[in-house]
Amino acid sequence: MTLFLAVLTPFLGAPLVAWLSRYSRTAAAWGAGLVALGSVLLLVSIVAPVLAGETLVQRIGWLPQVGLDLAFRLDGLGLLFAGLILGIGLLVILYARYYLSERDSLGRLYAYLLLFMGSMLGVVLSENLIQLLIFWELTSLSSFLLIGYWKEREEARHGARMALAITGAGGLALLGGILLLGEITGSYELTVILASGELIRAHPLYLPTLILVLLGAFTKSAQFPFHFWLPHAMAAPTPVSAYLHSATMVKAGVFLLARLFPALSGTWEWSHLVGGVGLITLLMGAFIALFKHDLKGLLAYSTISHLGLITCLFGIGTPLAAVAGVFHIINHAIFKASLFMAAGIIDHETGTRDMRRINGLWKFMPHTATLAMVAAAAMAGVPLFNGFLSKEMFFAEAVSMGTMMKFGWLLPFAVTIAGIFAVAYSLRFVHDVFFNGDPIDLPRTPHEPPRWMKVPVEVLVALCLLVGILPALTVEPILALAAGAVLQAPLPDHDLAIWHGFNPALWMSVIALIGGGLMYAARKPMFALHARHENRLDARRVYNALLEGLLGFARGLTRRLDNSSLQRMLALFVSFALLLGFSGWFGGGFGNNSPLTGPRALLPVDAVSLFAALAMAGVSLAVLKLHRQRFVALVMIGAVGLLVALIFVKFSAPDLALTQLSVEVVTVILLLLALYFLPQHTPAESNTGRRARDAVLALLAGVGISALAWAVLTRPYTSIADYFLENSVSGGGGHNVVNVILVDFRGFDTLGEITVLALAGLAIFAMLDKLRLEGRGCDDVGRAWNWDTHPAIMASLTRLLLPLALLVSTFILLRGHNLPGGGFIAGLITAVALIMQYLANGVAWTHERLPSNMHPLIGAGLAIATLTGLASFAFDHPFLSSTFSHVHWPIVGEFELASAMAFDLGVYLVVVGATLQILIHLGLMHDASHGPDACPIPSGQRHKAGR
Amino acid sequence: MSLRLLPHPLLTPMLAGIWLLLNNSIAPGQILLGTLLGWLIPLFTLRFWPEAIRIRHPWRMLRFFGVVLFDIVTANLVVAMRILGRPENLRPAFIELPLDLHSDLAISLLANTICLTPGTVSAQLSQDRRTLLVHALDAPDPEAVKASIKSRYEAPLKEVFETC
Amino acid sequence: MLDFLLSFLILAGAVFTFIGSLGLARLRDFYTRLHGPTKATTLGVGCLLIASSLYFSHQGNGVSLHEILITLFLFITAPVSAHLLAKAALHQDLPRVNDRRGHPRD
Amino acid sequence: MNHLVIAPILLPLIAGIVLLLLRHLDINPRRGFSLAMVVGQIVLAAGLLRAVGGGDILVYALGDWPAPYGIVLVADRLSAWMLLITAVLALFALLYASRGIDVGTSADAGDSPGKRAGDGHFHVLFQLQLMGLNGAFLTGDLFNLFVFFEVLLLASYGLVLHGGGRLKTRAGLHYVVLNLAGSSLFLIAVGTLYGLFGTLNMADLAVRMAAVSPENLGPARAAGLLLFGVFALKAALLPLYLWLPAAYAQTSAPVAALFAIMTKVGAYSILRVSTLIFGAEAGGVSALIEPWLLPLALLTLMIGLLGALAARFLREQAAYLVIASVGSLLTAFALASPAGIAAGLYYLPHSVFIGAALFLLADRIAVSRNLAGDAIGDHIGDHFQPAPTMAGAALLGGLFFVSAILAAGLPPLSGFVGKFLLLRAALEHPDAAWIIGLVLLGGLLGMIALARSGSLLFFRSLPPPRVVPVATGAVVAWPALLPIFGLLALCIGLTLAAGPIHAYVSATAEQLLQPYHYVHAVLGGRP
Amino acid sequence: MEALIALLIGVLTTCGVYLLLRGRTFPVVLGLTFLSYAVNLFLFAMGRLAIGQPPVIGTGLPGYTDPLPQALVLTAIVIGFAMTAFVIMLALKARAELGNDHVDGKDGE
């Protein structure tokens, strides 16, 4: 729990500090510092057993089912890193207080820093690897915020995004690697994984696992070829760089190498991948660093180089190399943090970071210069400074490794060259900045920074010296502890002394020092040469090209696919359905056992049916041919609809025929109403290819559905239908089984169906709210409309029909339960009778006689249907349970009362209401009817105007 | 008062009768229900059909219906012969029929009758409602057609609906 | 006897229906074509409906007179349809053949 | 008689009817009533979840007609889970639609349909949409499922097209026509199944399907895949996703937020049908859908994320992220393993809530940025004019940051947990390499896309001294942000309570993969 | 007879799909109408074909056809009607908002 709290504290502190900064900058700094101290104290409270060599594991349940618990681990390695993170963190907090200008929000920076600090602590204190990954990605996210801190700067945004993309991608790879580790070992817990090295290395998944994990580590630690994000991250404020790029963020990668060292190292693949990449990075970073004119750029590439060095050490894979790796992690953190801070001071004081302009600062800030020179010496590996010790160990390991393999001599050779460059760029950092003549055109006159801004640097530089001179007294205990945790085994013999005698490593150091000095002295021609070949192979350009390519690809693909074409969507839909249907049928190959035709006995064809079918097919195809003449197509569709109704009649479905007939007419009327506002002809705008494609799709669809229908129709089946036939009268109280199904057996469907109908009315109302359309003043050949708006003969006779139609609809409603009919058909008849009034007398006249708002009717219908269903609750029956009884009244005689009839009444009301609601809307839309009457052909004039 | 409760006194029995026709039944319950509907439906449709229909001479009305029914049968035979005959021999014509009728219902009934009877279709009522344009399928003598319509159909309709 | 009457009515109905539609197909301009369906068909269907009425009354379940209703409907509506069709044709000024006596005008 | 099963359908229906009948009432009481009804639905769904959490399957025979003759509602763990997610989402969508104080409105993103006086039935449509959703999740009858699909679709048409606008209308037209075609296919599939097996009850169908004869295998498989095609359209699975981006991006924010659940109806149906009817025990038709589902789902994931990368507006990006989430979700379902289905069911509420939050947030950002709206870039790389400073940038930026973490599936929030569960489940699959690789790649694309839009929206603003005051949009109103906070809090809740939730969804997956229990509960003693 | 119906359904589907794929709202609506004819007939036919056997109890006819598909088709017709009405109105709205009746709102390709 304590470990959890230690990690949690910075996260909780972040918003607190952001809030504190509203009051004062100092308060924010104190707040941030105290938060970090809080974490320190929490760790200190439990550190005792760890110092004794134990590993502390604390666990909180989260998702134990999948091996994902919050499990924290404190051992030597974790402690070392926690110390670096918190210690350097505290110094950076102090430093940032003075570094940041008044304009910038200190609270935001501290909040981000604390988020980052917590994430880093989480990484180094995780026992569960998935949890480690969570914090790992959190470091990416919080560093995104930190690098992008100066959000108005283009390079900050860009650098932040690049860092996130690279390290985030690495994190995803790492996730994959961890998943594989979990798959191999059955656990994500380090305790298990570190103990399963043999198992892991022998597993067939070892190589992919290794590669994925290394991708994570290399991206984070800026190893070649993923190194390029780091220089761009220098757009961050310098305190951030000092923190992220010395002790924390970039160290997470090498931390991971150290952490998983016992599980993954010791194979050919490991040493070649890790060692190779480390070596390349070491050389490349050192080389480029020399030529950077930007102070922070130099430090960035130097960081890359040193990370390569550490990686290379872990790659060498011997216990001693691992110890050296851990040692160099410490040393690099200390001197690089101080160097960044020094660079920040210089930047802060001079207003620039360009070393070509910054010269001779010794005169202005000797104190800072001294500090920077000490740190630079450590970076160069000069004896008596801490960097020397670990570098010497590295040289020694390189030599011993070199003797063990073919071309092994190359290793010490390359390492020495890297050392030469390291000395050269360190020398440049010192000489070019503090000496080398006078400053050129500086924005500000530099002087020593505020007292407290130097304190963090002083502390770190002191450490450089202490470790460098008295390693055994200072760093040895923690190094032993950490290295022991890395190796998970007894430490090899090692001697942290300055003097080991005249061994090859010493000679290499000497060569590096002398060579570096010479190289710096001869820098002019090299700079010129480099300037000519700069940007030849810039990984950043590759990255940018990749990103632009990705964006371009994404845009191109998306725009190509998503071109807002309904025709395309529909064609895709039809094609996909065809593909599914046909492949479903033929699934398992063409030789499957499903014949197209089944054994069922078929009905004979009679002449009238054959003729009707031909007529229907003929009219349908005629519609296809004539569909551009919209009115004609509409008339013909009427005939098709009629024939469909006849089919229903023929094959024993009178209810369907009635429904089809009524719906058909209302649909045609709606289409006519719409057609008035639309063009009368469809332009021929599809090209032949498109038409051919559509024809093929349509034909295939037709063939497919015909085949499916044929297949089913010729097969026997056993259906649940008998139940309905048997129970309709006895259980449902009705003789018309279809109606009993609708209002009783499957009344719930019907409730849904009338809800749909009601919704249609309401949705149209919602959609067309206040829509006004302008109608056409002339017909499609330019003839003025007929003068006779409401032909008197029609008007008077349709009025006569109204009561008649209402009577018929009542008849249909009441008999529905026993004979064809029912609420829906009755509702449509009523609606049609009223529509007839619209047709004969117009909207205005009809609206004077009919409520123009059908919502109450729709609502009442739905309510009646629902209440009918709810009534059964009172008798402790499920929703929509029906009841009926035969009543005998004097005179009237016997008649049936069924709850289903009330339900049907609801249906009736909804149908009438919704249908009329839709029409009324059209009526309202027609307010603005009839555009200007400027017709070439006046109404009724003799003129040959064939249609 | 009676108009509001029973707006169309003729309609009620008519609808009740039609109800019985629909149900193919003269059970007491159906008679009751039919009468109820015959009373309710006119109440509901009152707004659509406010003016009462006055029929002065019911018997003449019935006689008129008889004449029309007879004419329909003969007319159909005639038209059938015409259709089966050579189309070139037909002598179609548009005939303008001046009207003496005024009420919409009477004019409509006349137009309907014309449509149902010998080879004629009422095609257009003039804007002033004084002339009905009639198309005759085969009218060697348009004036005779005009006279026949006026005497056989218009006169009785005028008597039934429009004499005071 | 009933059988004979029924057969006669059915046949007559079918023949009239056929002739009405024959006129629709055969005659040479719209105005003349209009006559066939509006009259012959009405009578044809009328005959068939009477036949149906007789048939079902004879079947036993009491008299079947509701066919009269369809006839009534048709007699009210068919002329209105014909009237409107003629109006539409005049509006569109459809051509006439054979005889051009009498000029429709407004 | 336990009416709890039908209550989630009846409550919104009754609410809709009451709201329709009381449409003349002032907007505030109606809004309050609507909200109360949604809260009621949450309570009901929670109650149902409690009732079925132990593994009971509640069956409600409508009209007291026994299965398979009558329609039955079936509440199992999956149904209850979907109901609860729907109701909770609805609450926040409705809260946003009903936000009280709203200082400004953006060009066409910010109109709040529930607010206008003549609000054109927004609340009625909303409630009936919920009825359709709840019905679809509860019904145990294939044709009844069709009916509820239509209910929820027609309601959604009304909601999508609420208000005007060129692009909205076009998108709505496409959405409607495509779904009409989909309905036709649904009927063909249901019809074929009835024609072959003579039943509509899904449990009964499962029983009869398991005994399908070799002669009927062809049409049965065809019908099953056609059914899948319908659900794929609803779920916006590749290649049927093209309707979604415009429809979601162009409609009003609360509607888009509610629609986060719409694609999940398709996903639910796929899961239900593929486990119950075409499950492991279905003989010749077993594992009918998965071979199609897996590659399509993975491609959908990719295409969705590429779309998110290419998006020109935040709403468009959110819409493409919805597509991507469908891809992830269906990938999980396609694994057809307990772990895979559990991963999907954990991921489902996450993707619903974060999808909704993104739409609402995009709307807020558009309001705040005023003229710049929610545009993200001018499509020529990074070289574009800086956007005007937005009001409340820090707050909105913070919300966006959290949303982006959730949406991209980055640690430590529910998106990551869901992705982790998915990846873990994928390890057992023969195609694990492909699945894991693509899902991880997808994570990267999502991260790049969101980092991009985030930095374009929030990192671009000019420092305070140079702000052009005119360009600043409306002040951020708390009532409008509350639903966003709520949705994000839900996601965080999903993260913190991952343990119990995972236990529930794992149990759900187990239940689904043993369709015997479902069949037995519905058909009782029958085979 | 079964072959006839199957072929008719195919013809109607072909017409429906072809019209559905046109670029203007009106033919699309016509296509949807055709498609719903086809689908309704299909669904109806799934109860197999029977002549003179309406599912009305006690009419003295020789037998009863399967009533269930009929009930389903009735529901489908109603829903189809609602949907068609909606899409017709939507076509008008689209015409008003987009300025033309192209399904994608672009006139003259």
Added chain:
Amino acid sequence: MLSLVIPIAFALVAGAVAMNFWRLLRGPSAPDRILALDTLYVNTIALLVLLGIHLGSALYFEAALLIALMGFVGTVALCKYLLRGDIIE
């Protein structure tokens, strides 16, 4: 006798329907097509009545009744469209 007459009657009505279709497809004018459709409706009534007698079932009566009503409304609407464009103005 009836069994002989009914097929003849079917054939005659079917012939009538065929001619309706011919006119429907042929046109040439819009009123022609409407007239054809209207006649088709009426002839369908004849067909249904015949079918009812043929099968001895009264269940086709309502369909015939409805066709009479709906055919009329359809024809009126189509004609009104030709005359006025806006059919319910």
